[in-house]
Structures are given as C-alpha cells and as structure tokens.
Amino acid sequence: MREADAERALARFWRDLHALVGNSMSAALAAALRSVLGQLMRTVLGVRASGSGRGGGKDKEEGADADEVQRARSELLQLVESLRDVGLAGERFQILFAELLDGITVDYIRQTYAGVWEPNEDDAWSRIRTSARVRIQPRCVRELSVWVEDHCARLAVEVTGRLGGGLQVSWTDLEKWKEIATGRLAALRIDELFDIVVSWPSSEGGVDDLRYAITTPQRRLQLTDAFSNTLQKRLLHPGRSTLDILRTYIAMIRTFHKLDHSRVLLDRVAYSLQMYLCTREDTVRIIVTGLLANRDEVDSEARKTKLVELVELLFQDPGRNGFARPDEEWEDLDWVPPPVDAGSNYKRRKSEDVIGTLIGALGSPEVFIKEFQGIIGERLLSEKKTFEQEVDVLDLLKKRFGESSLQACDVMIKDIQDSARLDGVIHRGAVNHPDKVDRVWTIHARILSRLYWPEVGEERFALPAEVEEMQKMYETIFERLKPSRKMKWLNHLGQATVELELEDRTVIERVHTYEAAVIDAFGEGGAPSWSFDDLWMKLEMDEDLLTAALGFWVQKRVLRRLANNTYAVIERLSDVEQQQPPPSSLVGSAEAGASGGEGAGTVTATTPLRAKPPGMSEKEREKRQVYWQFIVGMLTNSSPTMPLSQIAMMMKMLMADGFPWSSEELQEFLGEKVADGELEIVGGKYKLVKK
Structure with missing residues (x-):
C-alpha cells in the first residue's frame, strides 16, 4: 500500500479497535466502577454517602484523616490511569465521572447548608450594600464557590490531566461549575422555603441565598410553583386554624418582600391563600381583633389567641407597615424597570405593607370596614372607660380608606361620649321630675344613633313593671331634651344586677335583661313555681330565649326543674338532694352591648363549671x-x-x-x-x- 493509504487504514483500524474496547464495558463492570469511584471521590472531597448525616465537607476540614484522603486520592488517580491504559477512559467514563461529581456536590450542599439560614448581617461585606440592585454573594454562596474551586475543580483537573486526549479544564468551565452549584443550592432553598417563611426573621440568610440565585424567569417560576404546592399540602387545609394561616401569611409578606421587592413572586403564590382565607368566616374578625389588641398583650398569653403581630406592626412604623398611600413612581429615586415576568397590570410598591396586604386579601374594603364597625361597636358598649386604642386605630385606617368610609365609626364613638354626658343630664332631670318614680333611680342607658350602628336584631319580652316605669320616665325626659328624636329600647342586649334574698343565702349576679325578667317572675308578687308554658305566656318571650334563661338559673342553683317541665325556687340548698358535690367555679368573661335597658357592658361573673347531669352514663x-x-x-x-x-x-x-x-x-x-x-x-x- 502506498504510505498515505496505509496511514489512513491504520487510523481506521485503531479507531474501530478503541470503539470496540471503549463500548465493551458490561453493566456489572459499570456498576462496580460507579461504586468504587463514588466511594473514593467522596473520601477525597470529604462528603458522606447520602442519608448518613450532615456536615460532610466541614468534617473533612475540621478533623478528617489527611493520610486517608491522600491514600484515596492516589488510588483514584491510579485507577484512572489503568482505565486509560486499557482503553476504558473514553466518553462513557467521562460521563460517569461528571454524574458522580454532580451527585456528590448535591449531597455536600444538603449536608452542609440544609437549615443553615443565619442572617448575613454580621459579615463586613453586607454593610456596604446600598441598593437592591447590588448583587453581593451571601455567605453560603461564597463558601460553596470556594469549595467548588478548591476541591471539585482540583479533582477534575487531576483526573482529566491523566485521561490525555487534550482534555483541559478552563476558567470558563470553573465558572460554569460554580453556577451549577449555586443552582443546586437554590433548589435546596426552594425545598426549604416554607420552613424559611415560618422561621422568619431568623431565616434571613436563606432568603439572601435565594435572592442571589433566583435570577431567571424559569427559576422564579420554579420557585412559585413549588411553594404553591407546599402551601396546599402544609397550610391550606381544615387542620390549620385561621390564626396559623394569617401568621404564615404575614411571614410570607415579609419574606417575599425581602426576596423580591417587585412583589411579583408574592402576588403569584398568595392568590390561593387569599382565596382560602375568604372561605374562613373568622378571618376578618381575627385581623380586626389583632389591630385592636392592647400593646401589653404582645408578650403575653394573648399571643396564642390573637394576631398581636398586627398591633406590633401598627405602632412600629405606620407608614411602612400598611397605612401609607401607594408609592408614586416619579418620587422613587431607586426606580428600576418591572421584572420581565410581571403582568400587564403590574404596579410596583416599595413598602412592605403587611397590614395593607392583609386587608387587600379580604377582597372589597367594605367587608373589612363592616367587621371593624361590628367589633368596635362591641368594645364601645363594654365597661371600658376610655377608648384611646380604638381612636388611634381608627385614625390610621382613615389614612388608608378615607374619612367618608369610616364616618359611621366616628359617629359611634361620638355617641358613646355624648351618651355618658346625656345620661347624667337625664338623671338630674329625673330627680326634679314631677312624676318621678317612688324608688331608687337605677337605670342607665347607652343612647345610640340607629342609622350608624350595626344591626343587632330585636327580641321582645315583658319587663318587670318597675323597670318599665323607669324606662318611660327616662324616655320622657330624653324626648324633652331631644324633641326631634324617639327612643327604642333593645332590652335583650341590656344587663342588670340582680340581688336574690333566699332563706339560706344571698345571690348577686350581673345578668342579661331577659334572665333578670325570668327570675323576677319568681319573686315577690310572682309565683314560687312556674310551668314553662305559663311562664312563656306571661313574659311573651321567645322559647329559645326563655330556655336559655331558665337554664342559666338552674345552673346557678337558684331554680330546679320538676316534673311536667315546671321550675321552682330553691330556697334552701339542703332541701335539694345532691347526688354530686357542687361544681367548682371559675372566673369567665362575656361581652355584651346594649342601646337601651339597664346598662350595658362587659361582665366578669363567677360561672360554675357544668357538672355531668345525674344518671348520665x-x-x-x-x-x-x-x-x-x-x-x-x-x-x-x-x-x-x-x-x-x-x-x-x-x-x-x-x-x-x-x-x-x-x-x-x-x-x-x-x-x-x-x-x-x-x-x-x-x-x-x-x-x-x-x-
């Protein structure tokens, strides 16, 4: 053969021979090689096998045997050289090595950085941040980049150097490996994001890692999809209370604001949570109650039952946390274009706006305002003397919703203030009234504007004659003072102090007016016992209301139920056979409001625990x-x-x-x-x- 033809033929022969040898690796040999290579590479890189615990890379640095690492490195490189010499270090080996290196990197990241979310504020580099646009590597990302360069890249250079064939690791390859490692860290943080949210603000370092790594629309979409799925599994189900869901939502707002100032990511993941909150009947009440909580309750047991975080935010910085006007872009000196994945109706908001976001999640502002009116009405009708907290919150809400939206609340507060003054004037007028009642004047009323207070319903029943007499005189004096107005009594919302003189004891209770009317029927001038039907006809009271009142006095051991649905007074406790010892007592409180009747307020009464009825199995x-x-x-x-x-x-x-x-x-x-x-x-x- 001519020399040129001979060289071409020989080259084809060697090519075919190397192809045959390189592809002759059996499945068993490939599995064995993967196992041996993986074990040696983990020893060299200081990474434990998957599932064997945390702290892989740091263990090597802090106390691993250097001789063992050097022995594993030598054995690994000798194995690579042997494979090269027999022709088994071709493309299949290179793919296997790359897969093992990638898997070990993932294990190292999970073992070393899972749950490591400490804030980066103690680092000197973090103090020079001037804007959200400055991309500075968080501590975990920097440590990971150093590990990739000092360990992974070194091992890759040593291995490829022994493979021959012109393989060489370039600086571009090293930067790509760092990017890949950062992506693996981002995947870990995405998996941990729900726990990061729940642990906020101690998990700020984890958010910094995400903010640095999540830079492309694809990764942002991956984050929101994964977090939305986690929300459905771990939060949005009947097993979680509304209070827990709202607390998590507050942490979400603050976490995602740190992660993405544009709020695009928050808007994506919060929609399902907002819709779910709208199905919970107590959502608005919990938010309003949290806003009206006392600042002294922040560090008390009330935290278990109230969203006291809102009152903290409310008085920390009202402009930052929910009551500032929407930001104007032309006033923003740090303006940046909206993200590429923002919607067409996107409007950037600079502030964290926790309270504003919560209120916005309820849908129409009218829903929040209506519930706020109801709750503030209950508090105004309580026995509290001052209402500074309510006035402060109302003033802050006016900044968000406007004066006109909360006009009814202003009228309610003014009614309570005017009512105390007017009640005193009416009492002074009763003393000098020519037809004054021939008994102590004991009636007080809260006089409310009908059109501005929430609808409270009406329950009609017959009051004791002396109470009706006092009501008529009160009404007469009021109409003389206010000729253009008429009074309507809401007796079922009123309260009365009842003193009962029995043969062996005196019972003093602060009760609802309908409970007082029922027990009055058993007093002087009444019958010592009544059947349910007769009492119902006398008082003209709703059956359910009458049943509740009789049950209350039976529980207080003032009445007892006899045969034929008849009730009688217990004059002496010794006359009643006690099959069980008297139930223990506890102090409880109940809120009630009234626009008429014998006063109104929050009552603290001694309420016995209900004992198991005799004979109940x-x-x-x-x-x-x-x-x-x-x-x-x-x-x-x-x-x-x-x-x-x-x-x-x-x-x-x-x-x-x-x-x-x-x-x-x-x-x-x-x-x-x-x-x-x-x-x-x-x-x-x-x-x-x-x-």
Missing part, C-alpha cells in the same frame, strides 16, 4: 359531645345562624346512626350551651359566640 356524655361537634361544624361551615328546626333537620340528615332526640330534647341541649356561653340567640336563631 359515660357513653351518653360522649354521644352529646359528638352531637355538639356536628352543631359547631354546621354553624361554622354551613350557615352562621340557624333556627331550631333547621338544626334538627340537618342533624337527622347528617348523623350516620340517626338522631334520636326530639325537638324538645335538642332545644334543652342548646339551652345548656347558651347558658354555658357557647351559643347565643339572635332573632330566634342560634349562633356561635365569637371569642
């Missing part, structure tokens, strides 16, 4: 508890108020084993819950007491 008690849970579920998820007939119908439909009680038995059971303060009766319908 443990099985019966458990059955009653199951029924109560069904009723709570219906009033929470189906309808906030229900009449007796609807509750009975739904119980018969929902109970798998049937509902054996009659309407009378169910009414008595609900009356017990009203007496216990679990239920209240509004307009003839039962409603859970908001706590």
